[in-house]
Amino acid sequence: MAVVFERPKALIDVSTHYCPGCTHGIIHRLVAEVIDELGIVDKTIGVAPVGCSVLAYNYFACDMFEAAHGRAPACATGIKRTNPDKVVFTYQGDGDLAAIGAAEIVHAAARGEKLTTIFVNNCIYGMTGGQMAPTTLPGQKTETSPYGRNVETEGYPIRVSEMLATLDGAYYVERVSVDTVPNVIKAKKAIKKAFENQLAGKGFSIVEVLSICPTNWGLSPIESMQWLKDNMIPYYPLGLKKDKSTEEVK
């Protein structure tokens, strides 16, 4: 019998700690499939963040680091600069990357570090139980914005991809989503490009993946997918924000 679907080799055969319905599983799988397809598991080093994906080091089969909160891009910079022949990626959530680690991601991008960042945006702090993130939408209720995020007092969400795309050092910036099968396919294409760029010695590549958090949103997984489509995509438009390879062609 032909095997038509199996676990990517770059994922270890263990059950994950993620909540039912969480899209981290899909995103982990996409990253692992790309690592397999590019045949780079032997020379890839991943950096996990603090947040829901803190235990990602137990799931990816390549060598892994667990970085301090927000510091994954700095840690990855240290790895890549001293091991330029290796492929280094960070996998970070929105609290980790856009709040406490805002300086590290901005400067890694500005320096054009030859890294790949997978940025999972679900508009909330998941691991600590659903607090407001820099990406929480206006009006969105969380543990620490119980009356809905009030932009007068809590300010506005950060569109990380658009912000980083303004930096000359950023080589490739794309926002994708995993709410539908066609979008998952597009997401994989973007993730693959972000790794291929690094293999080609190009600069900083980041893929922002819109993701869901049924547990902390208080919605079922199916309702969550709808909420992402209705609320997140209008605020965080999908698509390519920057690709220097096409600029080079011009």
Added chain:
Amino acid sequence: MGGKVLMKGNEAIGEAAIRANCAAFFGYPITPQTEVSAYMAKKMPKIGRVFLQAESEIAAINMVYGAAGTGVRCMTSSSSPGISLKAEGVSYIAAGELPCVIVDIVRGGPGLGSIQPAQSDYHQVTKGLGHGDYNMPVLAPASIQEMVDLIIDAFDLADIYRTPVMVMADGMMGQMMEPVEFKERTAKAMPEKTWAANGLNGRTKHNIINTLYLDAVPMENVNIRLQKKFKAIKENEVRYELFNCEDADLIFVAYGTTSRICKSVIGLAAKEGIKLGLIRPITLWPFPAEAFEKTMGMTKNGYLSVEMSCGQMVDDVRATVLGRKPVEFYGRSGGMIPEPQDILDKVKELVGGAK
């Protein structure tokens, strides 16, 4: 390079690190240690090694975490306020058992402080610096030559014990120039870094650099292992200098710049018939308790801790002497350097004047 060369302390740190095969330096400008970064910026790229100016001291120490985790020799340097910022990262490095060297060229504090020499980081660096149960070796040079030698030793200690090692010197040591000699040293055999997360390269099991233990039992087991290591460091790596301690009226305890001032005071006092000795800790952690056991019977009036702080190392002196002899303190702070005459006046007050 044979023979002696005249070098500024901060530049000598850079040269020593290069000679110790430091592969990467991650820095951030802060007075009075900036010349370390500038020296490395000039030299490292020319020999195919990494120099990177980070966006903050926090980023720099986390770059060290990454580089050290792949098994390469690396370092960062800073001065007091920047060292405070590195505290979190150092805790992670100690927990991850990653070898690296950190240099602290201490300036006056608290707060943004002054930019003049001080020793007021003693408490924070000798008690581990960051959160959690750990210590790291802290080496304190008293000359530029010793700075060079200790930097090279620091890289070896870091690799042998898989630990961050701090070289702490007051701003005077960073800024002044002295002749130094880079002696030929035969490289010691170092443990193989089989733990390094530098790519599988055919290895079947992945290496993980991690400091998270969600359950208490494995976390405590890590602490038990770390404490065993700290015990070994205490047993094997204590360093100190004893000077003129036999039959002393009083023994100074001082390190770095203040130890040199105390040696001058010993000369001044001798002319007045007062016999003074000196314990100069070279390792601030582990603190050289042994030096006190050896000298306890030699000092008539106990010990005087002389510091460029408001009284920090004196706590360790008291905790070592345990009331068996008097322990007194004299210090200046904020970037002020103690005057020999003022120290001598304090000595006379304690030993009852000239005899």
